[in-house]
Amino acid sequence: MSTQQAPWNARYLLTSGPWRALLYVLTTWPLAGLAGAAVGSLILPWLAAGLRLNDGRLLDGPLLFLMVTALLMFAVLGPLVAIPLAAVERGRLGLIDQRPVRSAHRSVAPEVLTWLRVRFTEAATWREVLYAIFLGLIVPLVYGAYGLLVLIDIGAILSPIFAVSGTDQWTFGVFTVNTFAQAIPLAIGGILLIPVLFHLLGFIATGQAATARVLLGDRDGTALHEVAQSRARLADAFEAERRRIERDLHDGAQHRLTSLTLQLGMARLDVPEDSPAAAPLAQAHDEAKELMVVLRELIHGIRPQSLADLGLPAALRELAARSPLPVTITVADGVQRPAPHVEGTAYFVASEALANVVKHSAAARADLLIAETAGMLVLEVRDDGQGGADPALGTGLTGLADRVAAVGGRVLLASPAGGPTLIRAELPCRR
Amino acid sequence: MPEVTRVVLAEDGVLLREGLVGVLSRFGFAVVAAVGDGDALLEAVAEHRPDLVITDIRMPPDHTDEGLRAAVTLRREQPGLAVVVLSQYVQEEYASALLDTGDGLRVGYLLKDRVVDVEDFVAALRTVLGGGTVVDPEVVRRLLRRPRDPLAALSAREREVLGLLAEGHSNSAIAARLFVTEAAVGKHVGNILAKLDLPPAEDTNRRVLAVLAFLRS
Numbered sequence: 001m002s003t004q005q006a007p008w009n010a011r012y013l014l015t016s017g018p019w020r021a022l023l024y025v026l027t028t029w030p031l032a033g034l035a036g037a038a039v040g041s042l043i044l045p046w047l048a049a050g051l052r053l054n055d056g057r058l059l060d061g062p063l064l065f066l067m068v069t070a071l072l073m074f075a076v077l078g079p080l081v082a083i084p085l086a087a088v089e090r091g092r093l094g095l096i097d098q099r100p101v102r103s104a105h106r107s108v109a110p111e112v113l114t115w116l117r118v119r120f121t122e123a124a125t126w127r128e129v130l131y132a133i134f135l136g137l138i139v140p141l142v143y144g145a146y147g148l149l150v151l152i153d154i155g156a157i158l159s160p161i162f163a164v165s166g167t168d169q170w171t172f173g174v175f176t177v178n179t180f181a182q183a184i185p186l187a188i189g190g191i192l193l194i195p196v197l198f199h200l201l202g203f204i205a206t207g208q209a210a211t212a213r214v215l216l217g218d219r220d221g222t223a224l225h226e227v228a229q230s231r232a233r234l235a236d237a238f239e240a241e242r243r244r245i246e247r248d249l250h251d252g253a254q255h256r257l258t259s260l261t262l263q264l265g266m267a268r269l270d271v272p273e274d275s276p277a278a279a280p281l282a283q284a285h286d287e288a289k290e291l292m293v294v295l296r297e298l299i300h301g302i303r304p305q306s307l308a309d310l311g312l313p314a315a316l317r318e319l320a321a322r323s324p325l326p327v328t329i330t331v332a333d334g335v336q337r338p339a340p341h342v343e344g345t346a347y348f349v350a351s352e353a354l355a356n357v358v359k360h361s362a363a364a365r366a367d368l369l370i371a372e373t374a375g376m377l378v379l380e381v382r383d384d385g386q387g388g389a390d391p392a393l394g395t396g397l398t399g400l401a402d403r404v405a406a407v408g409g410r411v412l413l414a415s416p417a418g419g420p421t422l423i424r425a426e427l428p429c430r431r
Numbered sequence: 432m433p434e435v436t437r438v439v440l441a442e443d444g445v446l447l448r449e450g451l452v453g454v455l456s457r458f459g460f461a462v463v464a465a466v467g468d469g470d471a472l473l474e475a476v477a478e479h480r481p482d483l484v485i486t487d488i489r490m491p492p493d494h495t496d497e498g499l500r501a502a503v504t505l506r507r508e509q510p511g512l513a514v515v516v517l518s519q520y521v522q523e524e525y526a527s528a529l530l531d532t533g534d535g536l537r538v539g540y541l542l543k544d545r546v547v548d549v550e551d552f553v554a555a556l557r558t559v560l561g562g563g564t565v566v567d568p569e570v571v572r573r574l575l576r577r578p579r580d581p582l583a584a585l586s587a588r589e590r591e592v593l594g595l596l597a598e599g600h601s602n603s604a605i606a607a608r609l610f611v612t613e614a615a616v617g618k619h620v621g622n623i624l625a626k627l628d629l630p631p632a633e634d635t636n637r638r639v640l641a642v643l644a645f646l647r648s
Binding site: 256289305 | 454
């Protein structure tokens with residue numbers, strides 16, 4: 001809902017707000033009527049019992065039977081009615097409140113028994129039942145009172161006509177209307193009351209919508225949890241795809257290129273040095289060799305072999321060996337091998353962080369630490385450089401954070417001007 | 432060394448395997464079996480009793496280090512068996528695992544890139560067969576760059592000499608590469624052995640031990 005369309009806004013009547021509220025309230029009627037009839041018929045035996053006890057009489061067998069039956073029907077049928085009703089209400093909420101409201105129901109296999117078991121044990125279901133009771137008991141009372149106000153106002157506005165025709169006499173407390181002249185102020189008051197009634201209608205509709213949002217929406221963040229899960233699945237799928245590409249390149253292209261280069265090497269042995277073919281052949285052989293190096297680096301960039309074969313510490317030692325800076329690696333006790341996508345992300349973080357150290361920090365050395373605390377794999381890269389790393393200045397650090405966020409972790413950075421810089425990545429490792 | 436060197440070759444890429452068979456045949460090796468995975472390699476060696484085993488590290492079914500594991504197993508059972516493993520990429524841990532078998536002699540760890548320089552490759556095979564140790568220059572380069580205590584004592588020139596030693600070169604070959612006299616190389620080697628605490632002995636393989644000391648530390 002935009003603020004202009006809120007009933008407490010002075011310009012409310014100039015917006016579509018009142019009409020939306022009117023539509024919402026009018027469409028509530030049939031639903032509230034149904035809910036009221038259902039709830040009413042079920043609490044009827046209990047009302048009767050309350051009256052009897054009030055009169056000092058005792059409850060008899062048939063009434064007790066009806067009370068218990070009503071209670072059972074409520075427990076069994078209540079959710080079955082409330083769940084579709086809630087779905088309709090969530091859809092109808094869009095009439096006056098544009099913010100999306102998500103069902104708090106967990107997704108469940110389309111199998112009847114499983115569905116019933118999950119639904120009857122979910123808090124979301126019983127909040128929807130509570131909403132059905134609200135719709136059946138409270139809403140009719142409020143609407144009834146409002147309807148009475150509207151009727152009185154219509155009467156007041158039409159009172160001059162009634163006065164002329166002499167059909168009626170109006171009494172408001174001590175104020176009695178008998179003649180046309182007396183009815184005029186009443187009619188003016190009635191007309192002035194119309195905007196107030198519209199605002200009131202807005203408040204009623206907003207109140208009902210707010211109640212619906214609280215009771216029918218996703219308060220516990222169940223839906224958010226599912227989003228996080230699908231993000232992890234996506235990260236897994238990416239990781240699998242990377243490995244497939246890496247394996248295809250390795251088992252296909254790399255082998256064939258090595259074989260080709262070997263054939264060229266063999267051919268060089270057969271071609272005399274003074275032959276016109278010798279120079280081009282030598283060049284072809286050399287280029288094929290260079291291509292082998294390029295391809296190997298490419299595959300290494302996709303996913304280092306040592307990471308897949310030997311795990312994170314070995315891959316990090318290899319990474320450190322390639323770095324132009326001296327890098328010490330410390331692996332704390334008790335670090336277990338994490339899931340492949342976490343391992344890949346940790347390696348990526350280390351690789352990016354070390355590349356940043358080399359490129360930007362003017363550091364003389366770097367330290368890399370891996371530890372595991374409370375189900376988190378912690379990776380720290382520390383350098384003795386000039387500091388001042390700022391995520392706003394480049395995409396490197398934000399890319400790093402994105403990659404870590406994709407596996408549900410986070411990146412922390414301390415980099416005061418003058419140094420030193422410390423990057424810490426925390427990655428949840430699933431067991 | 433027998434007159435004809437009998438070789439068992441393990442490599443899962445068919446094209447490369449055929450290429451290697453071609454190279455080996457051309458240089459007078461007899462390839463008695465060419466297989467495609469680690470288990471088949473062990474069987475072939477048991478059956479043919481070859482003089483030399485050449486194996487790829489990464490092979491089916493897991494495509495990780497089957498070839499290396501087979502090589503380590505073979506070396507444990509027959510410490511004197513000449514084994515050369517081929518790797519697609521530099522992995523020091525693999526090199527160390529292999530060199531830790533037996534006395535570290537008659538083994539080779541080479542990048543596949545070296546295979547394509549046919550004559551160098553065959554020379555490396557002959558070095559291994561002749562009782563030497565061949566470690567890929569790329570591995571040696573990495574190890575020498577890695578800061579560690581025994582190395583800190585060596586001068587830049589001595590590291591260079593040690594690197595060439597590890598690649599299997601003789602004193603005269605090193606002298607030719609570095610444009611110094613053979614006597615100078617001998618002096619460097621002596622200094623290296625002294626700094627690595629490898630006193631003179633009857634053992635002629637102190638050179639190899641020097642290299643191994645680095646790889647293992």
